Amino acid sequence: MKDTITIIGAGAVGISSAIHLQQRGWQVTLVDRREPASETSWGNAGVINPASFVPLNNPDLHSSLGRYLRNDTASLRFKKAHLLRNLPWLLAFLQASKTRPARHNSRALHSLTSQALDEHRALMQRTGNAHRLTESGWLKVFRHGGPERAAKSLDSFSGRLMREMGIDIRVLSREELQEKEPALRPIFDSAYQLMVGGVVDNPGLMLREHAMQFVADGGTLVQGEVSDITESESGVSISLNGNPHQSDRVLIAAGPWSADVLAFARYRVTLAVERGYHAHYALAGGPTPVHSVHDIDGEYIVGPMTGGLRLTTGVELAPRDDSSNLSQLEQVEPRLFEAFDIAGRTDEPVWRGARPTLPDGVPVIGALPRSERLWVNFGHQHIGMMTGPVSGKLVAQQLSGETPDTDMTPFRPSRWIHKLRASREGSWFGQRLGG
């Protein structure tokens, strides 16, 4: 009889893990309270770029901290009270921005991002949706300073690390940039292009197509809410829409809700979210861009999508479920209008998502401490659409007793996840918060 596994969360990470487990002979049930890929995996910038392996908390952050503390930039906004409530996360996040840990964490992430493109191509081949990926690299554009500034920006911690890891980068003059991306207005002085990777034209639909292929291949997809998890010697029972559902193993891939789901199983994790927004825009005319463009001075990312140009915003550190605050979007919108020939914003509502981020920026992938039946794969911060398939492969290899293609030590869940002990009064308390 096949081993059974239930995956909680059908985002980029859960769907990819489901397919890789199915390919290894597991009987997989994929559960989500919404349609697959309806949350964080729906609205991202669609960038798949192996160079995106340096987490935000690296030494380059230090020179911008003063500016960020003003709390008025489009790159970063925060709610002070929220940060104070999440002080252990914040302090560990800042600690990890020092040179040594940042190098270590970047290398760990590079072991994922370097395989990401191949793993995406393999899934797309299987589903038949390879047309969704345009491999045009990634443009980082500068409004002033000339090619010297673009080149100098690569003297940074992340630039040096990218070169060290063999990332192919070309500095472009104003004219070269115009030739490469004629949809951009000639307001940019220079750029650099990351030559590998590209942009997906609709990340949410791509993932839904993968999920449908998983079902066509015999997988089970259930729409339902998980509200409890009980592990025993014979298996794991979850409460699914209030009814018990049993399997040999459970994999938690609930993205920004993973702390809530872990609490059902009496575990605690140091997880925070970095909120972000997107809106779509129609072009007034002229060519459609073929690149994802990061306007460094404008502080936004924009890329061509099936719904028009999708603008995505920077980071907002605020409670996951607080109502939306559109100030960052409103701040960057005029800058987008300067950069492209835009007719206007489409009338779709502005989308909000929450990047799930552990203090070191490195996801947790593997079995939970003191458990053989409960597994996790979450914490993919800004790059989870890209790293979903490779992390899905790695967790499936681990679960199936194969030697994973990558050293999994940096991803061990015990860094940030701890079992809660029952007190005599019957309540639960943590042994330790953070690693």
Ligand SMILES: Cc1cc2nc3c(=O)[nH]c(=O)nc-3n(C[C@H](O)[C@H](O)[C@H](O)COP(=O)(O)OP(=O)(O)OC[C@H]3O[C@@H](n4cnc5c(N)ncnc54)[C@H](O)[C@@H]3O)c2cc1C
């Ligand atoms: C503005 C923005 C831009 C981004 N750009 C990029 C990019 O260009 N490239 C990139 O690679 N990444 C990008 N990201 C990051 C990426 O989107 C995330 O890292 C990734 O989507 C996380 O996927 P996930 O599967 O872990 O989480 P999710 O997609 O959020 O999936 C988790 C699922 O768990 C389900 N769930 C939660 N609790 C329960 C429960 N109790 N019962 C049942 N189901 C439950 C939810 O409904 C949800 O569908 C971006 C993110 C944002 C916000």
